[in-house]
Amino acid sequence: MKLIFALFTGLVFGTGIAISGMMNPAKVLNFFDVLGTWDPSLAFVMGGAVVITFIGYRLVWRRDAPLFGGRFQVPTSNAIDARLIGGSAIFGIGWGIAGFCPGAAIPALGTGRWEVLLFLVAVTAGFYVRRLIAAIQTGAKAA
């Protein structure tokens, strides 16, 4: 039941991504191209998503626990550090180059376009690069 719920959640999210235009790199890159072929549509995506989530989270948190047990797991850190700022800055550069972000590319896989698969394989490679560097740093500290 929990898995069916998760699948349905993914379907709702993915349908939203598809309708919103987020899975269209031409639209995403135009959103950032303020001085060129600007298309401000994606500001409306973020607006709609944040309105619902802001209200919805507060209603959900009136409960003691999630429907399928466990507890609400929300990040508690407030640390503004170099990893947060540097990582976010780097992420934005990649987003501006490719026009896809992970949350848009996963549903976009369902269109069957090879470019989407290529992007997600590259993202996975990026995860491994980050792991590798972290492992080297930990090793250097231990040694």
Add this chain to the structure above:
Amino acid sequence: METLFTPFASFGGGLLIGLGAVLLMLGLGRILGATGIMSGLVFAENGDEFGWRAAMVVGMIVAPGLIFWVTGAMPELSVPVSPAMIVIGGVIVGFGASLGSGCTSGHGVCGLSRLSVRSIVAVPTFMLTAAITVYLIRHVFGA
């Protein structure tokens, strides 16, 4: 390449994206972050966390097919960049999003809605670097 301004579709899609995020919090008590879900699948550390993530991804991937079934057309997806840029952008996205602990969905939708200080720093950071990147690529290097 020009794209159409679609405030209503984008806002409506955004509402569904937000609904997906709220449902995941309601059912499983988790933040809907595509980077976390994807890296959780890639580095599957324990089986319990793997199942719901896999189910969500399946739901997301089914979404474009559902739209095709209902409307008779796939969601629009045009890629105005070269395969090399998809690969380079993808690796940078994967590295940066895992270093910065989130992307457009986790920091953007969920983090802003929680009024997380880290996300309030992360989102303008990646929006700005994405816009600078698009500006440089399109208007300085003229690609």
